[in-house]
Amino acid sequence: MTGGFFITGTDTGVGKTWATVALMRHLQSLGSSVLGMKPVAVGCSLNDGQWQNDDALLLQENGSLAVDYTCINPYALKAPVSPHIAAAEMGCTVQLEEILRNFYHLRSLVDIVLVEGAGGWFAPINDRQDIADLAAVLELPVILVVAIRLGCINHAKLSYQAILASGQPCAGWIAVCSEQHMLAREQNIATIRRALDVPLLGILPYTHYPDFNFLSKHLQILP
Numbered sequence: 001m002t003g004g005f006f007i008t009g010t011d012t013g014v015g016k017t018w019a020t021v022a023l024m025r026h027l028q029s030l031g032s033s034v035l036g037m038k039p040v041a042v043g044c045s046l047n048d049g050q051w052q053n054d055d056a057l058l059l060q061e062n063g064s065l066a067v068d069y070t071c072i073n074p075y076a077l078k079a080p081v082s083p084h085i086a087a088a089e090m091g092c093t094v095q096l097e098e099i100l101r102n103f104y105h106l107r108s109l110v111d112i113v114l115v116e117g118a119g120g121w122f123a124p125i126n127d128r129q130d131i132a133d134l135a136a137v138l139e140l141p142v143i144l145v146v147a148i149r150l151g152c153i154n155h156a157k158l159s160y161q162a163i164l165a166s167g168q169p170c171a172g173w174i175a176v177c178s179e180q181h182m183l184a185r186e187q188n189i190a191t192i193r194r195a196l197d198v199p200l201l202g203i204l205p206y207t208h209y210p211d212f213n214f215l216s217k218h219l220q221i222l223p
């Protein structure tokens, strides 16, 4: 087991956070201490004078130990737009060095850190760099989260090819059944399975509410 994974997705809203929390619970059930990190988050709200994001709060809540919010989410950006635009609107620039500094601190505290990206693989985080650059400096194997819905085969193949082209190791992919009544769900999953040369780490079933213990039982990652 490496010291962590970088969780990316085929798009925004595909289930990265739910899959990350399920993965945290799964790894914790195997005896590892785990923290989640969401270095760059958009669409934050002001809580007691601090910009905070729901994903980051959920990751913080599910960590094996209590850590400062700012360490989990050093860039909490207000506008619900692409990170490079949201940061510019707040007069700040996302710096990889700052993210790395916080990541190394989290890494020193636990066995495994799961880092959730923002949007998809090529989402820009500043004028020069995107999520792929962030994953590269963190030097973590990538897990691709795929929402099983119409168009997912194309999105999964595109994202997978992009990850490989970036030179990052891909540890596997997770299918998220976030549509209750998806036609030909199994055939879609089987097609992606054939197209991606990495293990399918789990098929997360549709759930009406986020039951992360239930979801975690559908993951297969060896310690």
Ligand SMILES: Nc1ncnc2c1ncn2[C@@H]1O[C@H](COP(=O)(O)OP(=O)(O)OP(=O)(O)O)[C@@H](O)[C@H]1O
Binding pocket: 009, 011, 012, 013, 014, 015, 016, 017, 018, 019, 055, 118, 119, 176, 177, 178, 179, 204, 205, 206, 207, 208, 215
């Ligand atoms: N297993 C599931 N069953 C049912 N719905 C799901 C499941 N997983 C995710 N969803 C739905 O998809 C939504 C988006 O999931 P999630 O917040 O994990 O996506 P994300 O990729 O992290 O989004 P973002 O790009 O904003 O970080 C959830 O709020 C939920 O409504």
Ligand SMILES: [Mg+2]
Binding pocket: 016, 017, 018, 055, 116
């Ligand atoms: Mg998320």
